[in-house]
Amino acid sequence: MLKPLISLLLLASAVVYAAERPLMASHYAQLLGAGMDVDWARTERGIREFDPLVVRDFQAKGLTHVRIRVAGEPTEARLIHLRKLVEACNQYGVIPIIAYQADEYKNDPSPGNEKEVENWWIAVAHYFAQSSPLLGFDLxxxxxxxxxxxxxxxxxxxxxxxxxxxxxxxxxxxxxAPRMRAAPEALSGLKLPPGSQNYVLAQWHIFPWGPLKSNGKYPWTSGTSAEKAAIRARINAAIHWQQKTGHASWVGGWSPGETIKNAPSPSQLAFARFMACELKKAKIPYAINADTQFYDGEEGAWRPALEPLLTAMISPKCEQPGDKPGHHLIKPPAPDGTHETPVGASTVKSTAP
Structure with missing residues (x-):
């Protein structure tokens, strides 16, 4: 019960802070914490299954923001639905960020489509002009x-x-976000308005679909020193950019890979913990990709078999100086397909699908 209450108190204090003085990007980034990409406004199923109580479930799980992906024209119906999502987030103490897909522009960056992106956001900006300062726009x-x-x-x-x-x-x-699917290495290519550090942040991606095979090799197998160093190098690219420009940044999506049809493997659990710990160490907020992986919208409940993996991504047990090797590891799935939550939490067993 304490975690939801603390989250609500933090959000309330942020609103008061923003009312007394302008909210700055550096403080805003600290408030974001761990969040999740959601399809509540992007797919027909996501729109149909959305219930405000879902936001309550997210907040109770320890998620402090959601990245609301949206496609299509800013019609009245779509804006009304987005308003419903934003209000539910405000009610339950979760920070909403609206993220536009801009599909036509991605496939054809012509002057006409450039203007369409601008017009889309002008409509959304007018509609949400009086909303909480915690609402973010991911262009x-x-x-x-x-x-x-x-x-x-x-x-x-x-x-x-x-x-x-x-x-x-x-x-x-x-x-x-920079080009190359928002790669951190491409952040240096962004041109930012002078003095925009207070209200403009960067959004970048790292393993948005998990560590997929590339050139015959996987970037993560057992978590070797070389694999860890490669991931740290990518995060450090973002850290160096932040230090150089004075801008804060946020990881708009990362994933341990496909998990709905299969129970998480020890490799996935190790990867999830390492990624989350490294981002937390760097003080970079992040969103997990995506809600349909971990939450069953039709049932209105978290997928039990994946809770250990989700816990590793939201609140990982990170290594501390002087720790014994392996103390932080999450117990892998048992041979019979059951799973248990980490020590200290209530035990939940379920059969893998």
Whole structure:
């Protein structure tokens, strides 16, 4: 009961803080903590199954923000639905971030589609102009496709859209992502308005679908020293960019890989713990990809078999100086397919699907 209460108190204090003085990006990033990507406004199923009580379940699990992915035109019906989501987040003490897919622009970064992105956000900015300062705008959820070769177009869209939004809502928190599927190594290519450190943050990705095989090799097997060093190098690229520019950043999505059909493996559990611990050590907030992996919207409940994995991603047991090797490891699935939560939590057993 304490965790939900503490989260609500922190959110309330942030709102009071913002009312007394402008909320700054550095403080906002600290409030984000661990969150989750959600399809509550992106897919027909996500829209249909959404219930405000889902937000309560997320908050009780220890998630402090949600990245609400949305596609399509900003119609009245879509804006009304987004308002419902934002209000539910405010009610249960979860920070909402609206993330636009911008699919047409990704596939065709033409001047016309550049303008469409700007117009989409102008409509959304007007609609939410009086909302809590904790609501964030993620301008393009994952710049990819032809944007990988169109850094100039991407910077142009960001510049015009930032100016348009802040002309409507001067203190709104805005995230912009680099090209190459928001790779941290590409952060240096972003052009940021001078003096924008207070309201503009970077959004980047690392293993959005887990450590997938590339060039015949996996970037994570058993967690070798080389594998860990490669991941730390990517996180350090973001840290160095933050230090150089004075801007805060946020990982908009990472995943341990496909888990719905299979129980998490010891390798996935180790990867999840390592990633979460490294990001927490770097004081970089992050969103887990994605809600449908871990939460059954139709049943309105968390998937029991995946709770150890989710715990490792939200509140991992991280190594501390002087710890004995292996003390932090989560108990892997038992041979009979059952799972148990870490020591100190109530034991939950379930049969793997």
């Amino acid at each position: 393009i959820d994952e710049p990819a496709e032809k944007l990988n070769r169109s850094q100039a177009s991407l910077n142009r869209v960001y510049d015009k859209t930032l100016r348009a939004i802040h002309a409507i809502d001067p203190q709104r928190m805005i995230f912009i």
